[in-house]
Amino acid sequence: METNREKMLEEKIDFLRTMCKLKGMRVTPQRIEIYKQVANSCEHPDAETVYEAVKEKMPNVSVDTVYRTLASLEEMDMIFRVDNQLPKARFDADKTPHHHFLCVKCNEVYDIFLEPDEKIDLPKNAERFGEIKDINVQVRGICNKCLQEQINKQN
Amino acid sequence: METNREKMLEEKIDFLRTMCKLKGMRVTPQRIEIYKQVANSCEHPDAETVYEAVKEKMPNVSVDTVYRTLASLEEMDMIFRVDNQLPKARFDADKTPHHHFLCVKCNEVYDIFLEPDEKIDLPKNAERFGEIKDINVQVRGICNKCLQEQINKQN
DNA sequence: TTATGTGCAAAGACTTTGCTCCTCA
DNA sequence: TGAGGAGCAAAGTCTTTGCACATAA
Numbered sequence: 001m002e003t004n005r006e007k008m009l010e011e012k013i014d015f016l017r018t019m020c021k022l023k024g025m026r027v028t029p030q031r032i033e034i035y036k037q038v039a040n041s042c043e044h045p046d047a048e049t050v051y052e053a054v055k056e057k058m059p060n061v062s063v064d065t066v067y068r069t070l071a072s073l074e075e076m077d078m079i080f081r082v083d084n085q086l087p088k089a090r091f092d093a094d095k096t097p098h099h100h101f102l103c104v105k106c107n108e109v110y111d112i113f114l115e116p117d118e119k120i121d122l123p124k125n126a127e128r129f130g131e132i133k134d135i136n137v138q139v140r141g142i143c144n145k146c147l148q149e150q151i152n153k154q155n
Numbered sequence: 156m157e158t159n160r161e162k163m164l165e166e167k168i169d170f171l172r173t174m175c176k177l178k179g180m181r182v183t184p185q186r187i188e189i190y191k192q193v194a195n196s197c198e199h200p201d202a203e204t205v206y207e208a209v210k211e212k213m214p215n216v217s218v219d220t221v222y223r224t225l226a227s228l229e230e231m232d233m234i235f236r237v238d239n240q241l242p243k244a245r246f247d248a249d250k251t252p253h254h255h256f257l258c259v260k261c262n263e264v265y266d267i268f269l270e271p272d273e274k275i276d277l278p279k280n281a282e283r284f285g286e287i288k289d290i291n292v293q294v295r296g297i298c299n300k301c302l303q304e305q306i307n308k309q310n
Numbered sequence: 311t312t313a314t315g316t317g318c319a320a321a322g323a324c325t326t327t328g329c330t331c332c333t334c335a
Numbered sequence: 336t337g338a339g340g341a342g343c344a345a346a347g348t349c350t351t352t353g354c355a356c357a358t359a360a
Contacts, residue, residue, distance in 0.1 A: 026314060026359050047350080062317045067350060069315090083238035083293060087325075087349060101284040112278045123267045123275065123292060129256040130298035137278060137292050138238060143285035181334050181339060202325080217342050222325060224340095242324060242350075316357070326347065333340075 005040075012039050012093070019076050030054070030061055034069045038079050039093040044109045046088040082109055083138050099136065103143035112139065160195075167194050167248070174231050185209070185216055189224045193234050194248040199264045201243040237264055238293050254291065258298035267294065 016035050020027045037053045038045060045053070051066040070091060073079045082090045084102060090109060099120070101110040114120070120137055142150075171190050175182045192208045193200060200208070206221045225246060228234045237245045239257060245264060254275070256265040269275070275292055297305075 024314090028315060028359070030316070060317075063349095064318085064351075065316055071351095072315095081240045083240055083291075085236045085238055085244070087242070089240070089349085099278050099281075101281060103285065104288060110284045112280050112284070115279050118279055120278065120292075121275065122294065123254050124270050124273055125267050126254075126256060126294045129265045129267070129294075130258065130296050130300075130302055132294055132296040133259060134296075135292065135294050136238075137275075137290065139277065139281045139284075139287055139290050141285050141287040141289075145285075147285055176335095179339085183334070183340065185341070215342075219326075219343085220341055226326095227340095244324085312358100312360095314357105314359080316355105318354090318356105320352085320354105322349105322351065324347100324349085327345085329343090329345105331340105331342085333338105335336100335338095 009036065009040055016078060019078060023076055025072065025076070030058065030065055031069055031073075033057055033061075034066055035073055035078060035093070038070075038073070038091050042111065044082045044090040044092050046090045048088075050091070083136060084109060099139065101139045101141065101143065103146055104140055105142050105146040108143055108145070110143065112137075164191065164195055171233060174233060178231055180227065180231070185213065185220055186224055186228075188212055188216075189221055190228055190233060190248070193225075193228070193246050197266065199237045199245040199247050201245045203243075205246070238291060239264060254294065256294045256296065256298065258301055259295055260297050260301040263298055263300070265298065267292075 013032060013036065016032065017027050020031070025031075033054050034050060037050045043049070047063070047066055047070060050070065051061070051063050054061050054066065070079065070089075074081065074091075079091045079093045082092050082100060084090055084107065086107060094111065097114060099112040099114070101112050102108075103110075120135065122132070122135060126132060126135075168187060168191065171187065172182050175186070180186075188209050189205060192205045198204070202218070202221055202225060205225065206216070206218050209216050209221065225234065225244075229236065229246075234246045234248045237247050237255060239245055239262065241262060249266065252269060254267040254269075256267050257263075258265075275290065277287065277290055281287060281290075
């Protein structure tokens with residue numbers, strides 16, 4: 001259902017408009033478009049990828065606007081940085097609780113959604129350190145694609 | 156028991172020597188010293204911190220050696236990168252299973268050790284994505300130190 | 311109208327690389 | 336002795352910043 005997806009995206013953008021007004025931030029076409037790119041992608045894009053995508057529609061957009069906008073979207077909790085132990089920051093707009101599978105070969109990031117009843121326990125000692133905001137489970141390993149490539153190489 | 160700590164450090168360095176030989180890598184004083192700094196710190200030092208500490212003992216060491224050595228130590232699984240969503244890579248030599256509390260205010264990283272019987276469950280869907288190497292739980296929040304500072308400011 | 315945001319260019323932070331000489335094994 | 340490593344300097348890569356103009360509210 002492409003229409004369904006578009007509808008959801010529109011809803012997200014409406015929420016962005018609301019949030020911007022709430023925080024006294026302007027709703028600019030750049031902000032909308034940059035958020036759209038992150039929100040509409042399952043690939044956890046980095047800043048450059050977002051920039052390239054936005055440039056398709058707004059050829060005059062600049063990299064620094066993308067960085068600045070990603071930072072402000074992050075600050076208003078509309079997007080999040082995905083841990084990846086790599087120099088390039090990657091972003092995610094999906095607020096439904098989920099975790100990540102990070103391939104140590106190709107650095108691809110896959111979403112791990114929890115089953116409806118599933119819940120990851122906090123380490124018992126976690127609360128000793130302060131006030132907990134969120135928990136992020138990163139599973140590291142070799143993804144199926146890379147495993148397959150290894151097998152292909154051996155033959 | 157300072158002696159105990161030193162003994163453990165010596166053991167770790169012996170293990171490094173063994174691993175180097177095993178992998179056909181040379182045991183150089185720089186390598187030892189750089190590893191020592193990471194292994195002997197609970198602070199998850201970044202490259203620069205390691206560099207400064209090593210320079211105390213080896214004034215001629217260069218930053219790029221530190222970077223190169225940290226990378227090779229990482230490759231031989233002697234040290235690990237700690238996720239921190241920040242530009243500076245931070246390193247950890249502690250191989251006992253533990254997780255991290257990351258303060259979103261001051262970016263300090265605290266080790267969360269599990270209780271003897273404790274075990275964090277993998278997300279049920281994690282295995283679908285490939286071969287799992289390890290799991291890393293990052294608890295994000297505001298650390299006690301920063302909470303205290305907030306309270307102090309209010310008064 | 312005016313505070314916020316954008317684009318441009320330049321600089322910044324962190325890290326990597328090419329080359330030569332050195333040194334561990 | 337010879338392959339791997341260190342030091343130096345220079346260049347990457349990713350990201351941020353200062354400033355002047357533009358624009359949403």
